[in-house]
Amino acid sequence: MGIHIAVCVKRTPSSTTVAIGGDGKVQTAGLPHGINPFDEYAVEEAIRITEKLPGSKVTILSAGAAESEEVVKAALALGADEGVLLTDPAFDGSDTIATSRILAAAVEKLADVKLVLFGKQTNDGESGHMTALVGARMKRPSVVAVRKITAIDETSITVERMTEDGADTLKLALPAVVGVTKEINEPRLPSLKGKMKAKKAVVAKWSASDLALDPSSVGTAGSRTAVVTMEPVPARGSGLRIEGDSPEEQAKNLVAKLKEAKFI
Structure with missing residues (x-):
């Protein structure tokens, strides 16, 4: 019988080097973009489940501008079955709360989704909010930081969740929402056949009206938060090497340095 899996992916900058403009915002124009690296693991895990x-089948969902169609097709090239781009000028400026409303509405429109998968976080915002937000909005059990799916059938899923002390094993009834970490698998590369399939694929496009969403509930109007300004991380200063012929002498010299700096 199988299950229907929705994987939510985002188009993000591929470069780790970004600049902060005079307006305090990240400048992404001209940077290469691609599928958020964390989302690749969610796509891979969905394909492994099928x-x-x-x-079973896998539907890719991505909320963004027209350019985000490229990451939907990238996931199709890996082996996903269908893709939907959630795009509308009304969605511009959505924070995580408004975006969760868009994604939840899309999952509801798909109607028969038993499992929603997310990557742990995005490499641009790094909030890691989306799994829990969509789960709460849809009133479905959710779990984040999943490093392994140990069992799954049409009614339940058993996972290992990473914790500060190790890992927990949890069993959730389906439908559920799960956020996975990079430890869960090793993503495959697209095959030539997959690339050809993705190139020919028709990606559906859903707007706010298609999702029965009031424009005031999404985008800037529907957001509870806003990024006011951003600053680059200050360069780390040079370290101090504590010299000494023995551990005892090094400890003595360290204490002297701390006293000199008035830390003790």
């Missing part, structure tokens, strides 16, 4: 549960 290989274990015959009859």
Whole structure:
């Protein structure tokens, strides 16, 4: 019988080097973009589930401008079955709360989704909010920081969740929302056949009206937060090497340095 899996992906800058403009905002114009690296693991895990549960299918969802169609097609090239781009000028400026409203509405429109997968976080905002927000909005059980799916069938999923002390094993009834970490798998590369399929694929496009969303509930109007300004991380200063012929002498010299700096 299988299950329907929705994987939410985002188009983000591929470069780790970004500049902060005079307006205090990240300047992404001209930078290469691609699928958020964390989302690649969610796509891979969804495909692996379909290989274990015959009859399953994977639908990719991405909220963004027209350019985000490229990351939907990138996921299709890896083996996902269908893709939907959630795009509307009304969505511009959405924070995580407004974006969760868009994604939840899209999952509801798909109607038969048993499992929603997210990457742990995005490499631009790094909030890690989306799994919990969509789960809460849809009133579905959710879990983040999942490093392994140990069992899954049409009614439940068992996962290992990373914690500060190690890991927990949790069993959730389906439908559920799960956020995965990079430890969960090793993403595959797209095959030539997959690339050809993705190139020909027609990606559906859903607007706010398609999702029955009031424009005032999404975008800047529907957001509870706003990034006012951003600053680059200050360069780290040079370290101080504590000399000494023995551990005892090094400890003595360290204490002297701390007293000199008035830390003790």
